[in-house]
Amino acid sequence: MSTATAGHPAREPADDLAAGRRLAIEASGWGEPFRIVQPRNACFWLLLWGLGIGATHLIRYFAVGVGAYGTGLGIGIVAFTLYTIPWLFLLGHHNRYTSLPPKLFAVAFAWGALASAFWMALPANTAILSLYGKNFGYGWAGDWGAGLTAPFTEETAKATALVLLIGLAPRVVRSPYDGLMIGAFAGLGFQIFEDVLYAYNNAATGFGLDQAATAWKIVAVRGLAGLTGHVLFSAVFCAGLMWLLGRGGPGHRLRGLLFVVAALFLHGGWDDAAALGTVLFGEAGPVILMGLMVVVDLAVLWLAFRLAAPQEKAWIRAILAPETASGLLTDTEVRAASGDREARRAHLKAQPDRRHRRTARHVLASADDLAKELALSGGEDSPDVLHAREETARLRALA
Numbered sequence: 001m002s003t004a005t006a007g008h009p010a011r012e013p014a015d016d017l018a019a020g021r022r023l024a025i026e027a028s029g030w031g032e033p034f035r036i037v038q039p040r041n042a043c044f045w046l047l048l049w050g051l052g053i054g055a056t057h058l059i060r061y062f063a064v065g066v067g068a069y070g071t072g073l074g075i076g077i078v079a080f081t082l083y084t085i086p087w088l089f090l091l092g093h094h095n096r097y098t099s100l101p102p103k104l105f106a107v108a109f110a111w112g113a114l115a116s117a118f119w120m121a122l123p124a125n126t127a128i129l130s131l132y133g134k135n136f137g138y139g140w141a142g143d144w145g146a147g148l149t150a151p152f153t154e155e156t157a158k159a160t161a162l163v164l165l166i167g168l169a170p171r172v173v174r175s176p177y178d179g180l181m182i183g184a185f186a187g188l189g190f191q192i193f194e195d196v197l198y199a200y201n202n203a204a205t206g207f208g209l210d211q212a213a214t215a216w217k218i219v220a221v222r223g224l225a226g227l228t229g230h231v232l233f234s235a236v237f238c239a240g241l242m243w244l245l246g247r248g249g250p251g252h253r254l255r256g257l258l259f260v261v262a263a264l265f266l267h268g269g270w271d272d273a274a275a276l277g278t279v280l281f282g283e284a285g286p287v288i289l290m291g292l293m294v295v296v297d298l299a300v301l302w303l304a305f306r307l308a309a310p311q312e313k314a315w316i317r318a319i320l321a322p323e324t325a326s327g328l329l330t331d332t333e334v335r336a337a338s339g340d341r342e343a344r345r346a347h348l349k350a351q352p353d354r355r356h357r358r359t360a361r362h363v364l365a366s367a368d369d370l371a372k373e374l375a376l377s378g379g380e381d382s383p384d385v386l387h388a389r390e391e392t393a394r395l396r397a398l399a
Contacts, residue, residue, distance in 0.1 A: 017321045018379070020322075021319050021322050022379050024314075024319050025315075025378060025379055029171050029172045029173070029174040029178075030098075030371075031099075031374075031378065034101045034169045034172050036107060041167065041168060043164055043168045046164065047107065050119055050164075054113075054114030055118075057118040057123075058118045058193075061197075062200060068204075069203040069211060071211040072199050072202065072203025072208075072212075075211075075212060075215035076199025076200060079216075079223075080196050080219070081192075083195075083219075087231065091105075091185060091231075095181060097312035097313065098178055100182070104165060104182070105181070107161070107165060108161045108165060108182045108183075108185040111164065112158050112161055112186035112189030112193075115160070115161075116190050117189075117190050118193070120153070120157035121154045121190075124149075125150060125154075128153065129145045129149055132144075143272070143275035146272060148272075151263075151267035154190065154230070154267070155263055155264060155267060157190075158183065158186045158237070161182060161186035162182050162238045175248060176240075176243050176247065176308040177312045179247070179308075180308055183235040183236070187235060188231050190230050191226050191229055191230035194230070195218070195219075195222040199214075199218045203215060225270070228270075232297055232301050233263050236266070236300055236301055236304050239308050240256040240260040240304070241256065241260060243259065244256030248308070249311070259300075263300075269293050270293060273289050313338045313339060313340075316337065316338035317338040319371045319374050319375060320337060320370070320374075328392055329367060333360075333367060337368060347360065359398050363395050367392065369388050369391070370385070373385045373387075
């Protein structure tokens with residue numbers, strides 16, 4: 001029991017935990033609704049405008065040669081649609097720290113695919129590369145132009161998805177981890193539609209000859225490169241942007257700037273890997289440099305994740321902490337439910353046998369569901385919250 005002060009009764013720890021839960025729900029934006037249709041919000045009309053213009057540019061671009069190069073385009077569409085599915089599962093798994101609404105990610109994906117790619121980046125890249133060619137020669141532009149253009153045009157274009165969603169849902173998009181997730185989905189949309197564009201362009205470059213083989217080559221090369229491509233770059237960039245905007249707590253703007261700059265350098269290194277690798281390491285340089293870039297890319301993403309996740313984990317702990325007072329969850333279970341994969345694995349390994357490990361795994365999953373229901377109810381005992389508690393108690397009884 002906490003110590004009483006003059007004129008104030010002592011407060012039970014459970015009261016403090018409940019207050020901490022309310023503060024965490026408010027600060028995190030968990031459970032806040034997200035509406036796409038907001039006629040009184042200028043960002044909604046900008047969203048419609050950008051998607052409409054992007055779709056128009058896309059149709060005009062492909063309509064010119066769809067009859068002649070339809071095979072390459074069709075293979076690109078089918079292959080990269082299938083390629084998107086495991087990405088959605090992977091990113092959805094990491095959304096457990098934020099519980100952002102799926103339709104928010106759908107907006108980010110669509111904006112990255114249409115507005116960022118076809119309305120912003122494609123015209124800007126074409127214009128700038130043309131200027132490079134005219135002023136420095138087309139050989140130089142071919143070697144270095146992409147790396148000095150795409151990082152600035154494309155990362156800025158993809159990041160407008162985050163800025164737009166802050167305007168549409170300022171109480172939902174709160175943290176650098178939110179920025180990381182939104183950036184990843186915007187980058188995924190951009191990457192998939194850009195890859196389809198590459199499949200189409202390569203078919204056109206070959207004058208329609210052997211389109212299937214050309215398209216499958218693009219699928220293989222771009223699919224492999226995409227594992228550390230636009231999804232990673234924009235995730236890092238947008239997480240940094242959130243810190244830079246002050247949405248990751250005070251005192252982290254320099255951190256944000258460093259991540260934004262890092263994303264630009266990583267993107268530029270990939271785009272100029274052939275020329276830069278040859279300069280640095282000789283004939284085998286491009287392969288060596290790309291191998292090094294994969295390691296560096298993943299290390300930077302890991303660091304962004306490690307620095308962004310603790311804020312989200314603390315909110316989850318605060319939301320679940322009052323359940324320890326009632327005995328529904330233990331402190332160890334709350335730490336595991338709000339922790340990373342290593343914390344969960346350690347908790348499961350600590351169980352005495354397989355049956356207890358299976359039960360513990362189900363209890364942790366139920367705790368995740370309970371946290372989401374508590375956020376949706378604002379911390380109140382809604383019917384869904386009561387049902388989630390009953391389910392947790394039922395699962396524990398199995399042990």
